[in-house]
Amino acid sequence: MEILINFGYLIAAILFILGIKGMTTPKTAVRGNQMSAIGMLIAVVAALLDYNVVDYTWIIVGVLIGGILGAVLAKKIAMTDMPEMVAALNGVGGGASLLVAAANYLESQKLAEMGKFVPTYDWSIAVILSILIGAVTLTGSLIAVGKLKGKIGDAKRVGLFKAIVKLVLLTLVVGAGYFAYVDPLHSDILIAGMIVLCLVLGVCLVMPIGGADMPVVVSLLNSYSGLAGASAGFVLGNNGLIITGSLVGASGIILTSIMCKAMNRSLTNVLFGGSMAASAGVSKSENDAFYDGKVKYSSADEVAMLLDNAQKVVFVPGYGLAVAQAQHATRELANMLEARGVDVKYAIHPVAGRMPGHMNVLLAEAEVPYDQLVEMDVINPEFSQTDVAIVLGANDVVNPAAAKDPQSPIYGMPILNVHNSKTVVVVKRGLSPGFAGIPNELLIRDNSLMVAGDAKKVLQDMIGALKDL
Numbered sequence: 001m002e003i004l005i006n007f008g009y010l011i012a013a014i015l016f017i018l019g020i021k022g023m024t025t026p027k028t029a030v031r032g033n034q035m036s037a038i039g040m041l042i043a044v045v046a047a048l049l050d051y052n053v054v055d056y057t058w059i060i061v062g063v064l065i066g067g068i069l070g071a072v073l074a075k076k077i078a079m080t081d082m083p084e085m086v087a088a089l090n091g092v093g094g095g096a097s098l099l100v101a102a103a104n105y106l107e108s109q110k111l112a113e114m115g116k117f118v119p120t121y122d123w124s125i126a127v128i129l130s131i132l133i134g135a136v137t138l139t140g141s142l143i144a145v146g147k148l149k150g151k152i153g154d155a156k157r158v159g160l161f162k163a164i165v166k167l168v169l170l171t172l173v174v175g176a177g178y179f180a181y182v183d184p185l186h187s188d189i190l191i192a193g194m195i196v197l198c199l200v201l202g203v204c205l206v207m208p209i210g211g212a213d214m215p216v217v218v219s220l221l222n223s224y225s226g227l228a229g230a231s232a233g234f235v236l237g238n239n240g241l242i243i244t245g246s247l248v249g250a251s252g253i254i255l256t257s258i259m260c261k262a263m264n265r266s267l268t269n270v271l272f273g274g275s276m277a278a279s280a281g282v283s284k285s286e287n288d289a290f291y292d293g294k295v296k297y298s299s300a301d302e303v304a305m306l307l308d309n310a311q312k313v314v315f316v317p318g319y320g321l322a323v324a325q326a327q328h329a330t331r332e333l334a335n336m337l338e339a340r341g342v343d344v345k346y347a348i349h350p351v352a353g354r355m356p357g358h359m360n361v362l363l364a365e366a367e368v369p370y371d372q373l374v375e376m377d378v379i380n381p382e383f384s385q386t387d388v389a390i391v392l393g394a395n396d397v398v399n400p401a402a403a404k405d406p407q408s409p410i411y412g413m414p415i416l417n418v419h420n421s422k423t424v425v426v427v428k429r430g431l432s433p434g435f436a437g438i439p440n441e442l443l444i445r446d447n448s449l450m451v452a453g454d455a456k457k458v459l460q461d462m463i464g465a466l467k468d469l
Contacts, residue, residue: 001049008046009240015039016247027370043240050238078325083358087144087218093225094137097232098195101130104235105191112185123235124180130231131191132172132198137224139202144217147206158208168201210437215351215358216259216267223252262350262376262414290439291431298449300461303388303425307462308469310387312343314379316418317359318352320393320428324455327366330392333463334368345372347379347389347416349397380417389421391442392455395434400441408438424448427458 016039022032048059077085105127111117146152175194179187209217226248233241260267307313315330334344346368352359360373374382383389391398394416401408402415418424419442426443430452433439442448451458 005046005049006239008042008049009243012039012043012046012240013243013247015042016244020247020251025370040244043244046240047238082361083214083218083353084145084148087141087148087221090218090221090225091138091141091145094134094141094221094228096134097130097225097228098134098138098198100232101127101134101235102191102195109185119184121180124184126231126234127184128176128179128194130228130235131195132176132201133224133228133231135195135198136202136205137221137228139199140206140217140224141202141221143203143206144214144221147209148214148218152207161204161208164204165201168197168204172197172201215353216256219252219256219259220267221252223249223256226250226252259351287431287433287439291443294444295431295450296448298425298451300451300458301465303390303449303451304462304465304469306388306423306425307337307342307466308340310337310342312345312382312386312388313337314345314347314383314386314389314418314421316347316349316389316391316394316398316416317363318392318394318397319358320395321455322353322358322362323393324457326392326454326456326459327362327368329456329459329463330363331366331368333459333466334372336463336466345374345379345382347376347383347418348373349376349394349416352394352397376414376416383417383420386421387423389418389424391418391424391426391428392459393428395428395440396438398440398442399434399438400445401438405441410438418442419445419447422447426450427455428452429454 015035019032019034019036019039022028022035024032048056073085108117108119108123112119143152172194175190175197179190179194206217226245228245230242230245230249233239233243233245256267313334315334317327317330321327321330337344346359346363348359353362363373364370396402396410396413396415398416398418399408399410400415400419402410402413405411424442424445424447426448428450431439431443443450
């Protein structure tokens with residue numbers, strides 16, 4: 001039976017790897033997800049065949065509750081809320097690893113009393129790591145969800161959180177050393193205290209990080225959830241968990257690195273540098289003064305006339321599109337332009353939105369052709385030949401200050417060079433700063449027009465105006 005179980009884990013691991021490979025391109029992403037789902041099913045079945053399972057009652061109850069909850073969430077959660085859902089699921093994974101480690105610790109105590117278990121350094125370290133990473137992932141993810149929803153603002157006293165982190169880490173090192181080398185089986189109070197401290201650590205690690213850095217944080221927490229799962233696998237001696245957790249952990253780290261590169265920031269700067277908005281320090285009055293009398297406002301009717309004479313149009317989606325749920329209206333306008341012989345493309349920045357790949361998912365929901373989604377490095381040289389670039393709620397990722405202002409907090413961050421287009425139309429609710437907390441120089445350029453309003457409403461007005469021409 002053990003051979004069969006391990007063979008099942010091996011097949012699951014292969015399917016996970018093939019699934020990850022499939023998700024590297026939009027055309028194969030659905031198949032990749034399906035393969036990963038099948039792999040997870042095989043891994044679950046293999047785990048249920050393990051001889052350590054003594055009662056299937058609670059397992060069946062858990063599967064039913066989890067399955068129903070997952071189905072409901074998949075149906076009810078809007079694509080705009082996908083970043084929050086991903087962050088929350090990362091937290092659930094971390095919380096599960098924390099509970100597994102705690103339960104195994106209690107079970108090991110009973111087995112030791114019966115002479116069936118002898119603690120080892122490997123087991124002790126695995127328990128500590130599973131508790132540490134799991135708890136940090138749980139509370140860190142909850143804070144990330146709050147920041148993504150705008151319920152939790154950027155921390156004002158960054159230094160205080162940094163000091164708490166240092167103190168907690170020092171305490172955890174001492175506690176972990178005592179647990180591993182002195183008394184690993186009679187440390188109930190110590191374990192409970194360490195769990196509380198790890199939960200606090202998760203809060204204090206994410207609180208100082210600004211909202212602009214949430215795409216990086218979500219990727220990193222995803223990696224943490226994988227590492228927590230791998231640690232739980234070592235605690236249980238489960239090869240499936242070790243393999244799966246390691247794959248998720250490694251993939252999350254790679255994605256985090258890509259996100260940091262796209263923002264021209266190091267991981268240490270994201271984690272310990274505090275909020276970009278806080279460092280920018282732009283007040284409302286300063287923001288208003290920056291734009292005063294310099295923004296050229298336009299209307300849907302005027303933009304429709306521009307589009308009527310355009311040969312090439314590039315849509316640049318941002319989080320404003322997600323909030324307005326304007327992906328379907330964008331596709332409808334694009335279809336109208338294509339019917340007129342216009343070359344239409346979509347420029348995708350790696351960190352547009354609040355999660356890696358957020359814009360790709362939203363546009364895929366509207367059935368935008370995959371070949372029209374163009375990555376930043378490919379689309380940038382084409383902007384100089386673009387008649388009209390329509391920016392839909394994007395802000396920092398199109399701000400020319402990133403390329404020319406060394407004093408800007410986003411200086412050096414790769415951006416979409418929409419300012420090189422013949423005409424730039426910015427659709428935005430107002431003149432408020434983006435996540436980075438700074439004004440957008442794009443709005444005051446000579447070739448820029450702004451249409452203020454909800455992206456979906458503005459696009460619908462453009463569609464109506466274009467029909468009337």
